[in-house]
Amino acid sequence: MVKSPYYLTTPIYYVNDAPHIGHAYTSLACDVLARFLRLDGHTVFFLTGTDEHGQKVEKSASSSGKNPQEFVDEISERFRDLTKLMNFSNDDFIRTTEQRHIIACQELWRRIAANKSPKGRENIYLDTYGGWYSVRDEAFYSESELIIDSEGVRQAPSGALVEWVEEPSYFFRLSDWRDELMAYYRTSTEGIILPESRHNEVVSFVEGELYDLSISRTSFNWGVPVPGDDAHIMYVWLDALANYITAVGFPQENNEKFQTFWPANLHMVGKDILRFHTVYWPAFLMAAGLKPAKRVFAHGWWTNEGQKISKSLGNVIDPNEIVARYGLDQVRYFLMREVPFGNDGDFSHRAMVSRINGELANDFGNLAQRVLSMIGKYCNSVVPTPGELKQSDQELINLAEKLIVKVRKNIVEYHTFHEALSVIWEFVRHSNAYVAEQEPWALSKNDLPRMETVLYLAYEAIRHLAIICQPFMPESCHKMLDQLGVDSEFRQFVDLKWGRKPIAGLTLPPPEPIFPRLEKNI
Ligand code: ME8
Numbered sequence: 001m002v003k004s005p006y007y008l009t010t011p012i013y014y015v016n017d018a019p020h021i022g023h024a025y026t027s028l029a030c031d032v033l034a035r036f037l038r039l040d041g042h043t044v045f046f047l048t049g050t051d052e053h054g055q056k057v058e059k060s061a062s063s064s065g066k067n068p069q070e071f072v073d074e075i076s077e078r079f080r081d082l083t084k085l086m087n088f089s090n091d092d093f094i095r096t097t098e099q100r101h102i103i104a105c106q107e108l109w110r111r112i113a114a115n116k117s118p119k120g121r122e123n124i125y126l127d128t129y130g131g132w133y134s135v136r137d138e139a140f141y142s143e144s145e146l147i148i149d150s151e152g153v154r155q156a157p158s159g160a161l162v163e164w165v166e167e168p169s170y171f172f173r174l175s176d177w178r179d180e181l182m183a184y185y186r187t188s189t190e191g192i193i194l195p196e197s198r199h200n201e202v203v204s205f206v207e208g209e210l211y212d213l214s215i216s217r218t219s220f221n222w223g224v225p226v227p228g229d230d231a232h233i234m235y236v237w238l239d240a241l242a243n244y245i246t247a248v249g250f251p252q253e254n255n256e257k258f259q260t261f262w263p264a265n266l267h268m269v270g271k272d273i274l275r276f277h278t279v280y281w282p283a284f285l286m287a288a289g290l291k292p293a294k295r296v297f298a299h300g301w302w303t304n305e306g307q308k309i310s311k312s313l314g315n316v317i318d319p320n321e322i323v324a325r326y327g328l329d330q331v332r333y334f335l336m337r338e339v340p341f342g343n344d345g346d347f348s349h350r351a352m353v354s355r356i357n358g359e360l361a362n363d364f365g366n367l368a369q370r371v372l373s374m375i376g377k378y379c380n381s382v383v384p385t386p387g388e389l390k391q392s393d394q395e396l397i398n399l400a401e402k403l404i405v406k407v408r409k410n411i412v413e414y415h416t417f418h419e420a421l422s423v424i425w426e427f428v429r430h431s432n433a434y435v436a437e438q439e440p441w442a443l444s445k446n447d448l449p450r451m452e453t454v455l456y457l458a459y460e461a462i463r464h465l466a467i468i469c470q471p472f473m474p475e476s477c478h479k480m481l482d483q484l485g486v487d488s489e490f491r492q493f494v495d496l497k498w499g500r501k502p503i504a505g506l507t508l509p510p511p512e513p514i515f516p517r518l519e520k521n522i
Helices: 021-039 055-063 068-085 099-114 174-185 196-207 236-241 256-261 271-287 319-326 328-337 349-379 391-414 417-438 440-446 448-468 474-483
Strands: 006-009 044-051 092-095 124-134 139-141 163-172 229-234 266-270 296-299 302-304 345-347
Touching (some): 006 021, 021 044, 021 068, 021 302, 021 319, 021 328, 068 319, 099 124, 163 271, 196 271, 266 271, 319 328, 319 349, 328 349, 345 349, 349 440, 349 448, 391 448, 417 440, 448 474
Parallel strands (some): 044 092, 266 296, 302 345
Antiparallel strands (some): 124 139, 124 163
């Protein structure tokens, strides 16, 4: 059966700073989902990349003494390296300084300008902007949104400084799009904006005062020129958001890629950039006559040992360092398991060590190592043939077969990755308990046929687990599947059927531990 295609995107990263763990997090969630869907038979397009224009990047380039292009080339490469380090399976890596993107942005602008708003007015008009702007957030704020600190300095809600900006600017008539936005949020019963608390946040913003949005700047020039008026460059968010359609071939909407993948199934974003993706972006798209995305999910933020992660506090977690220290799949597992997806979470070394030792080494690693060693020792490394099944065997089989259904719901429908892992680990623990209760080592002395049945069932439980955990820990699961003698063409979710392939009789290689225990003081 051909399954529906799926397009998912991560936010494209600002190139003014080096990548940190928060950046890796967004894309990791997408990578897990992308791998899951591919193993489940879908055609997937998974996009990531870099956001390279705007005042913040121009300032960072000039303070490091480089021209902007040279600067963005260098930092963009570091984000590309991050995708390799984290073993992301993205299908494209877009850069907003690429020609294909500049063409797409300008065409998007032209279409918005050519159409009328729902109230029959120009979607884009020229005026003068006077207001507060935060370069760090690349966002405009109204006076009422600002916080005034104890020294009387105005700050954005994010804590970033704001400056007064006054310049000629094109405006987008956002205020005319309220009804269309509200209707859009109601187009899916499963939710366009998730989690629900974020949906409520957006709805109350849109129901409140929706101001027209300044969408061009004239006081600097690192950006995409506004078509027909070179004195202006596009607001960096309009430029950045358009990356999602550039990558599927816009403005060639009749091509196969656009037809297959647009509208995107999911924009995965951090909570800080929710408004851009759920208010501005769908309004731009509708104004251009295009469909908005089917879903936006906003995840929470990581702190480091209880503190906000920031360059000025010097507590930025470098993904290279933690991967070198704990191992890639261990880090991937921890990030997806530790925090309910959607909530904020805290990174701590103690929590990392505890998850790795408790859940990977003791629970999963031990199960595989123990069972495979017994097959080595008592069965001459040959997968045994099962005999008659008892009730406890049948129970294990039923649980294994139901696993994918629950995991699929959590990953694909709700994006509750932590819950998916929790469901999987219930099965890991059940399998461990099964082996402990059945005592195949004791059966090896007095009941060989029963021992063979038990070891075969335990082998099958591990095969199910290794297949289902691939999206989270691809390398480790591939190693485990190699040790189980499972050919690469039998590692899909259709292979999650008890005894799917007649494996009994297969000779296995000597087992090697896959999730070693860490010393406490690592
Ligand atoms: O926002 N914990 O880029 P960005 C979790 N260029 N996630 C975090 C985080 C943390 N401590 N810090 C950052 C941008 N992130 C724009 C996007 S899309 C058209 C343009 C997440 O590099 C953050 O929430 O500042 C966001 O989703 C992503 O990293 C990129 O942030």
